[in-house]
Amino acid sequence: xxxxxxxxxxxxxxxxxxxxxxxxxxxxxxxxxxxxxxxxxxxxxxxxxxxxxxxxxxxxxxxxxxxxxxxxxxxxxxxxxxxxxxxxxxxxxxxxxxxxxxxxxxxxxxxxxxxxxxxxxxxxxxxxxxxxxxxxxxxxxxxxxxxx
Numbered sequence: 039x040x041x042x043x044x045x046x047x048x049x050x051x052x053x054x055x056x057x058x059x060x061x062x063x064x065x066x067x068x069x070x071x072x073x074x075x076x077x078x079x080x081x082x083x084x085x086x087x088x089x090x091x092x093x094x095x096x097x098x099x100x101x102x103x104x105x106x107x108x109x110x111x112x113x114x115x116x117x118x119x120x121x122x123x124x125x126x127x128x129x130x131x132x133x134x135x136x137x138x139x140x141x142x143x144x145x146x147x148x149x150x151x152x153x154x155x156x157x158x159x160x161x162x163x164x165x166x167x168x169x170x171x172x173x174x175x176x177x178x179x180x181x182x183x184x185x186x
Contacts, residue, residue: 041082042067045119066112082120086130089113 039047046064049055055063071081073092079085093106113131120126 041120041125042071042116044123044125045116048119048123049115062108063112063115066109067116070109070113082126084130086133089130 042064045067046055046060049063050060067081070092074081074084074088077088079088093110096106096109110131117126117129117131121129
């Protein structure tokens with residue numbers, strides 16, 4: 039069993055990670071491993087400067103800040119697990135900080151759109167759900183996004 043498989047098994051057993059999370063972690067770790075191997079380096083002992091170089095090249099290739107932040111989070115988890123399980127001697131990410139990802143703002147509507155749509159449609163456009171009164175208790179209940 040590879041060290042990536044062992045890490046993903048531990049992630050699934052200890053944290054109950056979903057299949058999508060495990061697939062994303064596998065994709066990130068496999069890409070990192072391929073990059074290291076192309077430079078003749080090992081996954082468990084990368085030089086600290088290699089990650090900075092790779093992140094810079096990913097930015098030039100058009101990867102978004104969120105993608106690189108997720109990648110760093112994956113690598114941080116992997117090397118933390120590796121240290122706890124005596125797979126790696128040192129964490130190559132100790133001096134690298136995660137970039138701050140600012141949450142996106144909600145969608146906005148132009149004035150003519152506000153006049154054209156009903157309040158129910160506007161709530162659906164902006165927040166992806168509609169609140170309607172519950173007939174048994176008269177409190178608003180949120181329903182999932184539905185197209186009209």
